[in-house]
Amino acid sequence: MKAQKGKLTNNLYLLRAEKRWTQKYVAEQLNVTRQTVHSLESNKYNPSLILAFEVAQLFQMRIDDIFTYEKEEE
Structure with missing residues (x-):
């Protein structure tokens, strides 16, 4: 079975901007780094x-x- 190639994208920046959240705030909520x-x-x-x-x-x-x-x- 061949592994399929693809691309994962997101709209995280826009969603975060709509809420006026900083990267630091999101990082703290997710327990990850900025x-x-x-x-x-x-x-x-x-x-x-x-x-x-x-x-x-x-x-x-x-x-x-x-x-x-x-x-x-392919």
């Missing part, structure tokens, strides 16, 4: 499933309303 929040927002880091659920809970949204996965064509 750098982790920055890396998530810039799509440099893919969260674990648990962290994705925690982000969704923090924003009171569904995971797929925050994170989008797009398969790459």
Whole structure:
């Protein structure tokens, strides 16, 4: 079975800006570093499933309303 390639993106920056939350605040709520929040927002880091659920809970949204996965064509 071949591993499928794809790209995970998110709208975390926009959601955070709407609430006027700082990266530091979000990091404290998620018990991660501010750098982790920055890396998530810039799509440099893919969260674990648990962290994705925690982000969704923090924003009171569904995971797929925050994170989008797009398969790459082979």
